[in-house]
Amino acid sequence: MSSPIVAPSILASDWGKLRDECKAAEDAGADWLHLDVMDGHFVPPITFGPDVVAVAKDAVQIPLDVHLMIEQPERHLQAFADAGADSISVHVEATAHLHRTLQQIRKLGCKAGAALNPATPASSVEAVLDMCDLLLVMTVNPGWGGQSFIEPMLAKVSELHAAVKKTGAKAVVEVDGGINAETGRRCVEAGAGVLVAGTYVFGSGDYASAIKSLK
Ligand code: DX5
Ligand code: ZN
Numbered sequence: 001m002s003s004p005i006v007a008p009s010i011l012a013s014d015w016g017k018l019r020d021e022c023k024a025a026e027d028a029g030a031d032w033l034h035l036d037v038m039d040g041h042f043v044p045p046i047t048f049g050p051d052v053v054a055v056a057k058d059a060v061q062i063p064l065d066v067h068l069m070i071e072q073p074e075r076h077l078q079a080f081a082d083a084g085a086d087s088i089s090v091h092v093e094a095t096a097h098l099h100r101t102l103q104q105i106r107k108l109g110c111k112a113g114a115a116l117n118p119a120t121p122a123s124s125v126e127a128v129l130d131m132c133d134l135l136l137v138m139t140v141n142p143g144w145g146g147q148s149f150i151e152p153m154l155a156k157v158s159e160l161h162a163a164v165k166k167t168g169a170k171a172v173v174e175v176d177g178g179i180n181a182e183t184g185r186r187c188v189e190a191g192a193g194v195l196v197a198g199t200y201v202f203g204s205g206d207y208a209s210a211i212k213s214l215k
Helices: 015-029 050-059 075-083 099-107 122-133 151-166 181-190 207-214
Strands: 005-008 033-038 064-069 087-092 111-116 134-138 174-177 192-198
Touching: 005 207, 015 033, 015 050, 015 174, 015 207, 033 050, 033 087, 050 064, 064 111, 064 122, 064 192, 087 134, 099 111, 099 122, 099 181, 111 122, 111 151, 134 151, 151 174, 151 181, 151 207, 181 192, 181 207, 192 207
Parallel strands: 005 192, 033 064, 064 087, 087 111, 111 134, 134 174, 174 192
Antiparallel strands: none
16 A cells, blocks of 8 residues: 555644744645635635635645635636646535536646535546546535544545546545544545645644654
8 A cells, every 4th residue: 555645734724824834744744735715605614715825835845735615616716726726626516517617627737626525425426537636535524624534434435446446537535534643544545545634733743743644
């Protein structure tokens, strides 16, 4: 089993020193930075938009993995690509035109991801597997950091991983929510290739050890 890509989520970092926090995660061995964009509609909280993505872009060299928890994400793709997103994931529940939205993301030169809420089945992305670079399985309900991992999501990770292998698609399964060394290991065993971790990394006193333990 190869070691996973580790993407700390800045949601759990200290935003008063955001640049330093991004840099600290990079220096501690993060492969990507995960940026959680929330609009107060698709999920209750509001976080930040493209301007903050641009701050992170300026602070680090590693890829920026932008997770859009917003309604009608197609209206904002250009702005996030311009701000420096390397990958953009949209929720399948938030767009009426998933196929076209994924196409648009790739056309902007970004990796395209489809994110699935816990109650959304793996079959929802069956028809667009070859258009996805990332399949983002929410292992908590989106909106907040620090929640507990939802166990049955492991089966969804396996199912998606198997579907990718079967069809010869190239998508990588990413997991997000409640990830620590233990849940992360089990997700990787089930077929995940990218681990997002907010609280586990930024809530620890030692970012490097936390990231190392996820690998
Ligand atoms: C939740 C976000 C996650 C969040 C994960 O809506 O998508 O990326 O930051 O936080 P932890 O790792 O604390 O569960
Ligand atoms: Zn996220």
